[in-house]
Amino acid sequence: RIPFTAEDDEHLAFYIATVFPNVSDGGRSGNSIYKELTEELADEPEYREWAKRHTWHSWRERYKTNRVRLDPMIARYAAQLKNVAHGFGHDPRSRCYSHGGRAQREEEEEEEE
Numbered sequence: 001r002i003p004f005t006a007e008d009d010e011h012l013a014f015y016i017a018t019v020f021p022n023v024s025d026g027g028r029s030g031n032s033i034y035k036e037l038t039e040e041l042a043d044e045p046e047y048r049e050w051a052k053r054h055t056w057h058s059w060r061e062r063y064k065t066n067r068v069r070l071d072p073m074i075a076r077y078a079a080q081l082k083n084v085a086h087g088f089g090h091d092p093r094s095r096c097y098s099h100g101g102r103a104q105r106e107e108e109e110e111e112e113e
Contacts, residue, residue, distance in 0.1 A: 002053055004062055011050045012059060013070050017077035028067070028074075034060040 015037060020027045027033065034056035042051035054062070063070055 009070060012062060013073035014077045017074045017081055021078035023071055029064055031060065
């Protein structure tokens with residue numbers, strides 16, 4: 001068993017900020033983002049050194065048990081990464097946007113008018 005480090009927490013916060021930048025959108029406690037981290041992204045250069053240090057379940061539990069401390073870190077990273085937004089009023093990293101929620105609702109509202 002490998003203990004978590006402060007550096008692990010920084011990596012985790014940055015990763016979550018790139019996937020679910022807004023806590024209000026939910027999804028941070030789900031399984032899939034942590035499975036993606038350890039199974040798919042772990043071979044990418046920026047994740048290779050740290051993603052497989054822990055299992056997907058351990059990463060998920062780390063977030064869940066430390067969310068009060070990690071959420072402000074995630075918010076800080078999300079604010080730094082905000083430059084990726086395209087200026088149309090919503091963040092393209094947002095779960096609502098990427099899964100078609102908000103964008104799809106806006107299109108449906110326009111069609112109704």
